[in-house]
Amino acid sequence: MIALVLMLCAFAVGTSEFIVVGVLPEVSADLGVSLPSAGLLVTAYAVSVAVGGPVLTVLTGRLPRRPLLIGVMALAFVAAAVCALAPDYTVLMAARMLAALAQGLFFAVASQIAVAAVAPEKRTAAIAKIVNGVALSTVLGIPVGTLIGQNYGWRASFALVAVLTLIGLAGVALGAPKVAHEPDPGVRASLFAFGRKTVLLGLATTVLSFTGMITAFTYVAPALVEVSGFSPSWVTGVLLVYGLGTVVGSTIAGRVRTDAIMRVLPVTLGLLMLVLLATGFLLETRLTAVVALFGLGATAFVSGPLLHTFLMGQAGSAAGLVASVNISAFNVAAALGPMIGGAVIAGGFGVRWTAAAGALPTLLGVGVALVIGRLVRRGGAPVEERAEPAPVRA
Known part of the structure; x- marks a missing residue:
């Protein structure tokens, strides 16, 4: 059960990363910024994941895993909601970087929970579920989000991400076990x-x-x-x-x-x-x-x-x-x-x-x-x- 919950969460945060790619022209036109400036929303996200993820992992190393994962998914939901409601480019950029920090920490905590919740011989299978959630986000979540954004506006794309992360948050709150960690x-x-x-x-x-x-x-x-x-x-x-x-x-x-x-x-x-x-x-x-x-x-x-x-x-x-x-x-x-x-x-x-x-x-x-x-x-x-x-x- 927890493996499926973590796969859903990975699907949500994976969709969050690249959802903006499909609606960059709409973001650029609506917020009055150039297309290259809109493209920085992708670059800043990747940099924030790469740098912020390890830093936050170290800073939160003493916290219990289950409550931390709940907090991470809550942060991802708030970030997606702010993206959907962002009044200008600056707020959208800040919210994107917040979502990136949530993603960077998510994979560390989710991986620990996944391997701790199963027998040693099933650890690879547990990790595979998380990775599969990310894979599905690239071929299902992002195309669907792009289609929604092109028909209902780019804010609707981020609203989709908010809904997905909220479902993942509920799944973690209800289904994530207390696990042992070193x-x-x-x-x-x-x-x-x-x-x-x-x-x-x-x-x-x-x-x-x-x-x-x-x-x-x-x-x-x-x-x-x-x-x-x-x-x-x-x-x-x-x-x-x-x-x-x-x-x-x-x-x-x-x-x-x-x-x-x-x-x-x-x-x-x-x-x-x-x-x-x-x-x-x-x-x-x-x-x-x-x-x-x-x-x-x-x-x-x-x-x-x-x-x-x-x-x-x-x-x-x-x-x-x-x-x-x-x-x-x-x-x-x-x-x-x-x-x-x-x-x-x-x-x-x-x-x-x-x-x-x-x-x-x-x-x-x-x-x-x-x-x-x-x-x-x-x-x-x-x-x-x-x-x-x-x-x-x-």
Whole structure:
């Protein structure tokens, strides 16, 4: 039950992040700001998640998990409501940054609750549910929110986010259990987790592998139109196939034992790299383009939950902080991917080959994952499988 509640919450906060992308022209016109200024609403959000999430995770480390998650979802609801009612650009920007702080802290706390509420062998499955909520927000929440915004105004899009976060808040208040979490080690001790080679290399793997995936996904809509020949009205429907792939991928990830993650991860990242390499050719026909999108979603969202679970297991009592920093690493990838794809297009290669360009950082991610696997085999069992100090009730 709690896994489904957390997936709904992840769906809500994931929709909150990118909902503004689809209604930027409407925001720009209504608030009287330029389109680039409106675009800063996306940039400021990403920066706030990347920086604010880890800071808040450290500052709230001693608080009980369940009440903290309730507070986070309440903050997300207030931020979405203020966005919907914002009288001007400044208030909207402030509310967006508030929502970003809620998101950054949400993933740290939700990850801790998810793994604490289940048996060790089900931790990957629990993390996969949260990741799947984010995936569904990109292919369902954002398109629906954009459609609502285009027909009823951009404020209606944020009203949708407010409703989703309110439902998530109710679910957490009614269904989140009290869970045990380790004593807060303090800031200095938490930072020691980042001295572990496996943690640092795992974060690097997140950046590299998801930079490759986002390089492809950022430009998939124009590629479907310009290369595959889909009409713009069909693009949203085709993207649902990508969403189906993410569901399949995260479901497969949930079946991987925690002690087998670093044997499986290089394989899944290698498959992601092959999908990226092949996408330029698969875009040639509509049928193979659909196959490519499914493969992209499935391989990326097998790898994501595996990485996140592994990192939390390696971090010990700093699991929440490492989970938050891993989300920051994903946001770094979200910034790098469009830049790489844009450079490919500017170089005259066209949108067809943006995915192939993304295969290079993913290949580097495969190499780093192989190094991590060797370190884990030399060092013995992951942190989460060793004897741990008695947890504190939250």
